[in-house]
Amino acid sequence: MNRKLRVLKLWLLKLRFMLLRFWTPGIRRKTLRIGAVILGVCIIGGSSFSFIQNRPAFLLADGQQLALVAGKSQVNKALEMAREELTAELGAVILGTSSELSWRSKGKSTVQPLKDEELVSILKERLAWVTNTWAIQIDEEPVLSLASEGEAQEVLESLQTFYFPQDSTQLKIEKSEFQEEVKIVLVQGLTQQLKTKNEAIEILTKGREKKAEHLVKKGESLWTIARDHDLTVAELREMNSSLKGTYLQPGDLLSLKKIEPLVTVVSTATFTVEEKVPYKIVYESDASLWHGQERVKEAGTNGVRKVTYRITLANDLELGRQIVAKKTLRESKPQVVRQGAKMIVASRGGGGNGALSWPARGKITCAYGTKRGKGIHTGIDIDGNRGDPVFAAGKGTVISAGWKGSYGNCVDIDHGQGLSTRYAHLNEIDVSAGQNVSAQSVVGKVGSTGHSTGSHLHFEVRVNGQYTNPLRYLD
Numbered sequence: 001m002n003r004k005l006r007v008l009k010l011w012l013l014k015l016r017f018m019l020l021r022f023w024t025p026g027i028r029r030k031t032l033r034i035g036a037v038i039l040g041v042c043i044i045g046g047s048s049f050s051f052i053q054n055r056p057a058f059l060l061a062d063g064q065q066l067a068l069v070a071g072k073s074q075v076n077k078a079l080e081m082a083r084e085e086l087t088a089e090l091g092a093v094i095l096g097t098s099s100e101l102s103w104r105s106k107g108k109s110t111v112q113p114l115k116d117e118e119l120v121s122i123l124k125e126r127l128a129w130v131t132n133t134w135a136i137q138i139d140e141e142p143v144l145s146l147a148s149e150g151e152a153q154e155v156l157e158s159l160q161t162f163y164f165p166q167d168s169t170q171l172k173i174e175k176s177e178f179q180e181e182v183k184i185v186l187v188q189g190l191t192q193q194l195k196t197k198n199e200a201i202e203i204l205t206k207g208r209e210k211k212a213e214h215l216v217k218k219g220e221s222l223w224t225i226a227r228d229h230d231l232t233v234a235e236l237r238e239m240n241s242s243l244k245g246t247y248l249q250p251g252d253l254l255s256l257k258k259i260e261p262l263v264t265v266v267s268t269a270t271f272t273v274e275e276k277v278p279y280k281i282v283y284e285s286d287a288s289l290w291h292g293q294e295r296v297k298e299a300g301t302n303g304v305r306k307v308t309y310r311i312t313l314a315n316d317l318e319l320g321r322q323i324v325a326k327k328t329l330r331e332s333k334p335q336v337v338r339q340g341a342k343m344i345v346a347s348r349g350g351g352g353n354g355a356l357s358w359p360a361r362g363k364i365t366c367a368y369g370t371k372r373g374k375g376i377h378t379g380i381d382i383d384g385n386r387g388d389p390v391f392a393a394g395k396g397t398v399i400s401a402g403w404k405g406s407y408g409n410c411v412d413i414d415h416g417q418g419l420s421t422r423y424a425h426l427n428e429i430d431v432s433a434g435q436n437v438s439a440q441s442v443v444g445k446v447g448s449t450g451h452s453t454g455s456h457l458h459f460e461v462r463v464n465g466q467y468t469n470p471l472r473y474l475d
């Protein structure tokens, strides 16, 4: 059973049989009922402080000393006042307190009894007050309580529009329903458990944290796992502080925290927003720039349009979108970009001294010369996870950096003396044509672009443009 529900039931039980206990100083423990005085007929039968004289004593609530009081009539009066004030302040009917009151002799203490209003504010603050609350119940489980039915209703209504853009105008809800069974029910609870409307909305939309685990499978990386679970790599690392390196082993267990809202509200609404219209990019060829290099000739500017949408959302997940009306407020202006056309010619020579360093960490999954359909494999495939760094195998000049058909994102580096290397299927390119690179500097990230069946680096070594076995050059 839900913890809150259990606590609530416990309190109700306690309340039903509650006796406010007072101790006779030092000797016998006596119980008596003062319920009716404070709580009215609904809770406890009539009683009075028959075992405390109307003289100063320390008042205790649930064993905790509260104050030195003047006597029972002051306490009874203050309890009633506190109840009335709380009822007015919270806008909820306060039924009484479930705190156990007791008293202890003042002994030789010379402390003066509290003034009535001071006692009232202490009682208001320190006692557990029982009230009628309006609980929002989701699939039979009460999740939070508000002071009035009206407030609970307003909370549920505000969820209907909660996920639509805050800066929209003319928002009109056409249809809205909860996927769960959502009810407002009257239950008794403690005033301390009451939530404000804003707190209630936050609880319902932010939801509770759920713990989950992920078993690492072959081929997965932090990056793919993060992406699959809608997290960033940094967030994933934070949830797994024991994780040191980048490399995961199949069978590793990662912990994931998932936060799910308590309710799913499916709403269809029309609304109007002003939005930018991104500028287009127009390319011009420029023979004075290297192939792969780009320069902006004229900066583009975004346009603005006013659009009325009809959108269906399940919380923040968009289920459907229609444009009802649109009007251009400002046209966009295209960006003109000059694209390099100059090519670098690879050097010619004897193929260097035969020393290159490994461009990626990983095992070779396909060797040079392996039969591949009609042809042979012109390089080696080095296993890697998407996003792993790819290093220049030696010092050199980037001949080209960009898309190259089935090679995908591809970088070619000329190392001089006729020796060049190629890095293919990159997820990301970090160098540009014409750039000088040092050995082992990062030229890009492992990926699976172009004709590729999974994340790996395809690495080629050429001498005077002819393929050669890269292993001849790698230590």
Ligand SMILES: [Zn+2]
Pocket: 366, 377, 379, 380, 381, 457, 458, 459
């Ligand atoms: Zn390959």
